[in-house]
Amino acid sequence: MIHYFKFLICSGLGLAALVSSAESLEQHAHSHGAVTLNVALEGQVLSLEIDAPAINVLGFEKSPRNDAERQAVAAVDTWLSAGRDIAGVPRAAECRLQSVTYVAPKLGSGHADYRPRYTFRCANPAALEWVELWALRRFKDVEKVEVNVISASMQRQDTLAPGSLRVSLK
Numbered sequence: 001m002i003h004y005f006k007f008l009i010c011s012g013l014g015l016a017a018l019v020s021s022a023e024s025l026e027q028h029a030h031s032h033g034a035v036t037l038n039v040a041l042e043g044q045v046l047s048l049e050i051d052a053p054a055i056n057v058l059g060f061e062k063s064p065r066n067d068a069e070r071q072a073v074a075a076v077d078t079w080l081s082a083g084r085d086i087a088g089v090p091r092a093a094e095c096r097l098q099s100v101t102y103v104a105p106k107l108g109s110g111h112a113d114y115r116p117r118y119t120f121r122c123a124n125p126a127a128l129e130w131v132e133l134w135a136l137r138r139f140k141d142v143e144k145v146e147v148n149v150i151s152a153s154m155q156r157q158d159t160l161a162p163g164s165l166r167v168s169l170k
């Protein structure tokens with residue numbers, strides 16, 4: 001199942017590269033306001049990967065120009081690398097955060113994306129009826145959230161309703 005997940009991500013990047021071959025991967029074409037969430041469930045392991053333009057995480061996308069912006073960058077680094085208040089699942093699923101993959105994006109003169117990845121181990125995955133992307137409460141000016149869900153029983157692409165945080169896994 002992990003292979004399918006990787007394939008989906010890679011094909012997504014390939015498409016972006018085709019659209020804008022002049023840009024490096026770090027500066028791949030993205031739409032401001034558009035966030036992607038990849039959800040994969042394999043056995044007891046729930047993986048969430050968020051891809052968000054820096055402007056929708058920080059409110060700006062270039063190198064920080066003052067102390068307030070430097071503090072905003074540091075606060076986001078702390079938040080995203082800790083993995084708290086990122087996502088919620090039904091309590092009965094008994095999920096625990098197992099690992100975080102987080103590389104702070106390079107902020108310069110071009111586009112930048114935040115792409116944190118979180119892996120949870122859930123003792124009772126049968127109770128995983130939904131995931132809520134709490135991170136959206138803190139993101140700024142998000143207009144569209146595309147969701148890719150992959151599990152043993154489904155492979156689905158969806159768009160979150162405006163104002164909604166919840167992704168159904170049923």
Ligand SMILES: [Zn+2]
Pocket residue numbers: 030032053054055061110111112
């Ligand atoms: Zn941008």
